[in-house]
Amino acid sequence: MAESNIWQQKWVIGNWKMNGQLQENNSLVHKLRSFQTVPNVCIGITPPTVYLLQVHNAVQIVLNNPIYTCAQDVSRFSEKGAYTGEVSAEMMRDVGVDIILIGHSERSLYFNEKNDVQRQKIENVLKVGLIPLLCVGESLKEREDGREKEAVAYQLSVFKGLKTKNFAIAYEPVWAIGTGKVANREQIADMHQFIYDEVLSLCGNDANIRVLYGGSVNDKNAADIFSVPHVDGALVGGASLKYEAFAAIINAAQAAE
């Protein structure tokens, strides 16, 4: 991948989750290509695995700024072999993936994925030279009990002892995902500062870090969220499926620079 200065840019990563079809993907991605002239924003698209190659091929015309191809998950197994249904980090790289989401709360919720598996996946991603984007965030119960930082610190502990110096994290309070409820400015600022401090203390002060906010980001609230200190971008679910909404979020990121 052309890494240019992505560690200084605002990232806007669309996570399509289990949505999309060949024809509609094509139309959305081709419209988004007009944003390849937008400097200072790192744009990423995260389609279902089966559409990765389609998206990668569609964003291949690189103008000023590439659109990055991101994957929603990866196998915990690093070597090829008899793992039916799995896709390795090396295969992801082979089809042009740049960034891989790890530990999305929907992976924990529906597939019971825990820290040990996430750590294996991060190591596999790093081994093939791609960027892991670790998703962290507390449940509603954890926030109500005042244990939100404890929960996030535990999730971030998967980074401990890693040699890499490039870390991307998405803070996604579970109660804000797909609910229309957005964390308020104080909650976001406080947690993003905490994540910065934790990651730098785990991995060294010279680490490159991007901390994105995720959870009901849309065209109406994006500008406000991007103006919160230590918000380096957004991981966008539902609003990334509609061109107008996603384009407005990219524009808000650009204006925030």
Ligand SMILES: O=C[C@H](O)COP(=O)(O)O
């Ligand atoms: O990966 C994206 C997040 O889960 C946020 O989803 P959402 O924007 O639909 O709330």
